[in-house]
Amino acid sequence: MAKSRQLKTIMFTDIEGYTAMMQEDKERAIAYRQKHRKVFDELTTKFRGEVLQYYGDGTLSIFDNTIDAVECGIEIQMELLREPKIPVRIGIDSRRIYFDGREIIGEGATIASSIEKLTQSGAVFISDQAYNLIKDQNAIEALSLGQFDLKNIKRPVEIFAITNKGLTVPEKDVIREKFKIGKPRPRSPKTARIIVGGVLLLIAIMGLAYLTVFFIEQSSIVVHKSIAVLPFKNLTDDPQQEYFSDGVTEEIINRLAQIQDLKVISRTSIMNYKNSAKSLKEIGKELGVSNLLEGSIRKSGDQIRVSAQLIQVDTDHSLWAETYDRAYSDIFSIQTDLAFSIAEALKAELSEIAKAQIEEEPTQNLSAYDDYLKALYHFDQYTAEGYYKAIALLNQSIELDPNFGLSYALLAMCNIYLASWAGDLPPEEAKKMAIAAAERAMAINEDLYRPYIAVALINFWIEWNFEEAEWYFMIASQIAPGGVTHVFYQQFLINMGRFEEALILGKRAMETDPLHFGIYLENGLSYFFLGQYDQAEETLEMGIELHPTILDLYNKLGKVYLNQGKYDLAIGQLEKGLSLSLARPPSMLAYLSLAYFGKDEFNKAQDLLDELLERESNGEKGIGLFLAHIFSGMGNDERALAWLEKAYENHEVDLIWLKVEPQFRNLHGDPQFKDLLDRIGFN
Numbered sequence: 001m002a003k004s005r006q007l008k009t010i011m012f013t014d015i016e017g018y019t020a021m022m023q024e025d026k027e028r029a030i031a032y033r034q035k036h037r038k039v040f041d042e043l044t045t046k047f048r049g050e051v052l053q054y055y056g057d058g059t060l061s062i063f064d065n066t067i068d069a070v071e072c073g074i075e076i077q078m079e080l081l082r083e084p085k086i087p088v089r090i091g092i093d094s095r096r097i098y099f100d101g102r103e104i105i106g107e108g109a110t111i112a113s114s115i116e117k118l119t120q121s122g123a124v125f126i127s128d129q130a131y132n133l134i135k136d137q138n139a140i141e142a143l144s145l146g147q148f149d150l151k152n153i154k155r156p157v158e159i160f161a162i163t164n165k166g167l168t169v170p171e172k173d174v175i176r177e178k179f180k181i182g183k184p185r186p187r188s189p190k191t192a193r194i195i196v197g198g199v200l201l202l203i204a205i206m207g208l209a210y211l212t213v214f215f216i217e218q219s220s221i222v223v224h225k226s227i228a229v230l231p232f233k234n235l236t237d238d239p240q241q242e243y244f245s246d247g248v249t250e251e252i253i254n255r256l257a258q259i260q261d262l263k264v265i266s267r268t269s270i271m272n273y274k275n276s277a278k279s280l281k282e283i284g285k286e287l288g289v290s291n292l293l294e295g296s297i298r299k300s301g302d303q304i305r306v307s308a309q310l311i312q313v314d315t316d317h318s319l320w321a322e323t324y325d326r327a328y329s330d331i332f333s334i335q336t337d338l339a340f341s342i343a344e345a346l347k348a349e350l351s352e353i354a355k356a357q358i359e360e361e362p363t364q365n366l367s368a369y370d371d372y373l374k375a376l377y378h379f380d381q382y383t384a385e386g387y388y389k390a391i392a393l394l395n396q397s398i399e400l401d402p403n404f405g406l407s408y409a410l411l412a413m414c415n416i417y418l419a420s421w422a423g424d425l426p427p428e429e430a431k432k433m434a435i436a437a438a439e440r441a442m443a444i445n446e447d448l449y450r451p452y453i454a455v456a457l458i459n460f461w462i463e464w465n466f467e468e469a470e471w472y473f474m475i476a477s478q479i480a481p482g483g484v485t486h487v488f489y490q491q492f493l494i495n496m497g498r499f500e501e502a503l504i505l506g507k508r509a510m511e512t513d514p515l516h517f518g519i520y521l522e523n524g525l526s527y528f529f530l531g532q533y534d535q536a537e538e539t540l541e542m543g544i545e546l547h548p549t550i551l552d553l554y555n556k557l558g559k560v561y562l563n564q565g566k567y568d569l570a571i572g573q574l575e576k577g578l579s580l581s582l583a584r585p586p587s588m589l590a591y592l593s594l595a596y597f598g599k600d601e602f603n604k605a606q607d608l609l610d611e612l613l614e615r616e617s618n619g620e621k622g623i624g625l626f627l628a629h630i631f632s633g634m635g636n637d638e639r640a641l642a643w644l645e646k647a648y649e650n651h652e653v654d655l656i657w658l659k660v661e662p663q664f665r666n667l668h669g670d671p672q673f674k675d676l677l678d679r680i681g682f683n
Contacts, residue, residue: 012116049062069092071139088122091115095127115157123167123168226289233245243374258354259343265513268518292310302329304334305323308321310346320345375389390410409438412455431462431463437451449479453472456469469492486508489505493505540556553577570591586612594633624646641672645676
């Protein structure tokens with residue numbers, strides 16, 4: 001049976017002190033093990049699980065459903081706490097793994113085993129991923145023990161103890177003292193989510209005889225095994241081939257990102273250095289990496305030359321260099337060889353999964369691949385025109401290779417983007433096309449992150465199914481943590497009112513994507529909604545300094561000033577942003593109208609209001625909410641509510657901000673407003 005990537009829940013158990021017991025009383029130890037296995041077998045079957053392995057005093061099992069696994073763990077402990085009591089520890093994790101019916105490959109087994117080693121007898125510990133899948137179950141209670149960095153796992157894992165009556169619930173400080181680690185930041189039992197930061201737990205797993213744990217604070221120290229792939233130069237005589245060098249750069253980054261032992265900077269940050277005159281030391285410092293890969297591509301007919309050099313930033317020393325002169329048909333093997341060579345040069349550990357993912361060839365049709373790279377180039381222009389060009393190329397690519405997963409994945413994103421800020425597609429039409437493409441992409445290759453983001457955004461922006469949206473954001477984050485995945489997940493957390501979690505996620509995302517404009521945008525908003533206005537202003541100003549052409553940064557900075565009553569500053573930022581583009585986003589005009597209203601410049605405020613009213617009457621989409629903004633700010637609650645109702649009837653995407661928007665504070669006590677929040681799904 002071929003291995004496939006599946007979402008599974010893994011449970012590890014073992015008998016605490018079993019080795020010592022065997023030496024002291026062998027018969028009692030064997031009796032304990034027999035009872036443990038009997039209870040384990042019966043209850044695993046009852047809860048629809050499967051025992052994969054017995055090892056000494058321990059067991060490994062797998063479940064399709066996380067709730068089943070946790071309820072099974074609870075019942076196992078309750079049964080084994082009966083006399084004669086058997087001191088069993090249980091650790092549970094849920095995530096996507098490779099599974100062929102017998103063998104598990106993936107970090108899920110590592111995490112579950114690590115958690116089991118940390119727990120105490122009579123207790124059930126679960127990971128944050130498992131917690132997120134059971135947190136709404138009234139029959140299951142859990143308490144956060146803090147966050148831990150587990151060996152060979154990139155992100156810190158928050159660990160929860162199940163606190164149902166009868167189970168052992170260790171004190172946080174006892175766990176910390178037992179393993180000589182610092183105290184975690186306090187967290188409440190039922191509001192914990194997947195967040196990052198805090199402590200580092202290095203644990204030896206799967207039969208190792210010792211456990212060493214250290215607590216460290218986050219620092220700005222550059223990680224030795226860290227790399228940024230600078231945009232490869234296009235040495236082809238034809239400048240129209242720029243799409244190809246940019247696309248290959250991204251493909252190399254994606255392959256390197258499969259290596260968990262490496263910190264790899266995302267494409268959105270490195271593209272800021274395209275044609276940059278900065279020195280390698282400057283770039284390395286700004287990106288927080290110790291190594292840079294630079295290179296060039298020359299394509300001529302059916303031949304290709306790729307030259308690459310790995311440079312150590314501090315010493316400017318070349319660690320590795322290679323030139324590949326091959327047929328264009330070898331483009332994928334060049335990318336694979338390059339990734340393996342870099343891993344070897346940096347002494348990075350490669351898992352079997354990473355090797356398989358790096359070696360994977362997305363298509364055998366090079367014309368389809370070429371169309372995909374062209375589409376990717378247009379997609380990255382972040383314009384409606386770019387999305388339409390990308391869609392045409394992707395449909396052409398899919399026609400050439402109906403099993404090209406990357407093209408379906410990008411097609412899903414293009415369609416959902418056109419329904420959001422581009423506003424060119426009706427939401428229902430965009431949803432239909434995006435879902436069809438995303439489902440096809442997932443069926444071809446479960447390891448692509450874009451289709452999961454697309455489905456998450458459909459549930460978030462269009463369906464207002466927020467629980468389902470978070471589920472897909474979580475899966476996308478497992479596949480491709482950081483970058484655009486975290487930007488959208490952070491926006492989701494903000495809209496749900498989970499501002500602290502959003503800020504922590506954003507700070508973590510900056511480690512691998514420090515120049516992504518979206519992270520500055522969402523971090524600025526996180527500070528804003530937390531009431532930390534100075535930090536919000538500073539973050540958004542920094543974003544503008546790095547990305548002076550991004551309208552939404554001016555938009556949100558204007559919003560921050562507006563809500564503090566700093567009307568002149570708000571007007572300055574909003575007018576400056578509007579001067580950079582022919583576009584006149586409704587949100588910017590609404591904020592500007594309110595800023596003029598706040599300054600008693602009523603004619604200017606009215607002119608902007610009239611412009612929006614006229615555009616809305618002419619059939620432009622997505623304006624109702626921002627008309628409600630203006631009327632609410634001007635004290636006309638009746639008209640504000642009327643426009644909110646119209647925005648709801650038109651299913652305007654920006655209604656996802658309604659719960660947290662401070663402009664509508666005056667409406668929070670209104671029954672009609674509360675009912676609107678209920679209908680959208682916030683309450």
